[in-house]
Amino acid sequence: MSGSAEDRAAYDAGPVAALRRIAFLLERAREDTYKVKAFRNAAATLLPMSDDDVAAAVDSGSITDLPGIGASTARVIADAVAGVVPDRLATLEREHGGPLTPGGHDLRAALRGDLHSHSDWSDGGSPIEEMAFTAIELGHDYLVLTDHSPRLTVAHGLSAERLSRQLDVVDAVNQHLAGAGFTLLKGIEVDILDDGGLDQTDELLARLDVRVASVHSKLKMDAAAMTRRMVGAIANPRMNVLGHCTGRLVTGNRGTRPGSQFDAKAVFEACVEHDVAVEINARPERRDPPTKLLELARDTGCLFSIDSDAHAPGQLDFLVYGCERAEAAGIDADRIVNTWPKERLLTWANG
Template identity: 80%
Template sequence: MPTEEKWDQGPVAALRRIAFLLERSRADTYKVKAYRNAAAGLLPLGEDEVAERAAAGTLQELDGIGASTAAVISDAVDGRVPERLARLERDEAGPLVEGGEEVRAALRGDLHSHSDWSDGGSPIEEMAFTAMELGHEYLVLTDHSPRLSVAHGLSAARLARQLDVVDAVNAHLGTGGFRLLKGIEVDILDDGGLDQSEEMLGRLDVRVASVHSALRMDARPMTARMVAAVGHPMTNVLGHCTGRLVTGSRGTRPSSEFDARAVFEACVEHDVAVEINARPERRDPPSRLIELARDLGCLFSIDSDAHAPGQLDFLAYGCARAEEFGIEADRIVNTWTRERLLTWAAPAS
């Protein structure tokens, strides 16, 4: 996008678009935060005040606005595409990966995302608005459960408050095509139990169960642990099943050891979807396990595991892998309508 092109969407949209493209390209959080904070700082102000400050050169007197964000705002107020935005559109807005376009077009939503209530970087409403902009019909908010204290996991009381916020966001969005769904990424405990009360799990729409601790447990108890979690009547999706990391700022980590056939057979028996975690640092499950789950007849869920709005676009990576292994769209639960998804995810009475 050349810098001489006109910009008519205002400074908040320009700042949000820059943040989205930075997040999508896996930029460091601190590089993104300035743009998100500046956008939030402008929202309460009227257009006239922003324009007056841009003309007077006083934007930096506002909290959260520095030299680089002030330059973006000034350009956008004047109807110019900001230079920073033009550069990102040129360098970062193209396809993330080759392949998977048909699968991506079939997806209606995303079952695994995080907000700043746990270890995500943005408010719930920003995650919802971005999902809408990407064409989602639904997004499941799945912040962490209490045992994962390093990620600010939600106690039952905090989760109950979050559910009220989700209701408020949906009320604000109205009765259009998009819906924010209530969920959790619940820790699988060492004995295979789930790290949240039955009462709270029952109030949710979708539950992703994942192992986050004791990842090097011996194969036999790890298998029993995972089979027990899959068999729990509240479990809908088995998240990033091996726990591996293949790249990224956190370094690498080997896969947990377990009997994958036994775990995936339990998924088939209990109608639990195996997650294809689309985060590029995870690529979980590994290829051989996707093939095994496919051949055993598992359902799948392609999820972004987004911790920032721009990462919601990571779905493209998972779609390319699903296409590579010939997984039919109807076996991917987030290609389903919201009504079908919710019926499938509801615990058996």
């Protein structure tokens, strides 16, 4: 520790809040999930304990005997119990707690929610309820849970049976959060199949509130075939949002990847015809669509959805990256469907 407790700022939010905030900031900084889980696991261990029991465990030196609590998380807990800002938290606030972008903040303030997020039911790193709690803390009115569909086995895509069970869990979360002014909406990121079909039964798609459809396979498909594939999916009346349309990666620990080739004008014209929004994927490693395609979609008359594509709670804060791009492109806020109130969004998505 750097200095005595008396030398450091007072802290009264408690150890669970400190652990969750550290995890949030690590995720916001795009750190690997394994570096984050220790803090979220420690918070989960303390959550059912009383303040007195936590303090007693710290005083007796037995805090590390509790499941999921090691030396680094124990130091955070001890500082928070002592009423001082933990060193790890202070460092992360200094390095990663400020604004992510210089621009986009006015539009970010206009967003009411996020239509693309993942939990640990597929390839996300946190439980559904933790994603919902963080969305509330960020001021969202709604968050759409969009775990992957069955074909994406590498991301633990949800079978029809698992998706049905997840819908019951979402109902339970909403019941628990009743009165919070927030709704967790039922959704999916459904794979666009090679022939333009959607990778889930129509019966289940009909039970959802919002559906994002994305290409995840055969990204190097011939441009004409890829255009037919995407236009076919867009014509499906269950589809609402075209997710990360080129599939490109421009940075990050997964490396880089060029975008798919397709007739963008034809695809965006189909989006206008079928009232499908084009996603502005806010993940820094995607920046999808590229600027020229974003401007083409704007000029074609498309609706948009600015989405975090969050795979961890801290990544829900990525929305501002997409907002900065949308502001730079001069896209009017009313053309962005997640600036709309929940009732208007659901009427559009299921009209």
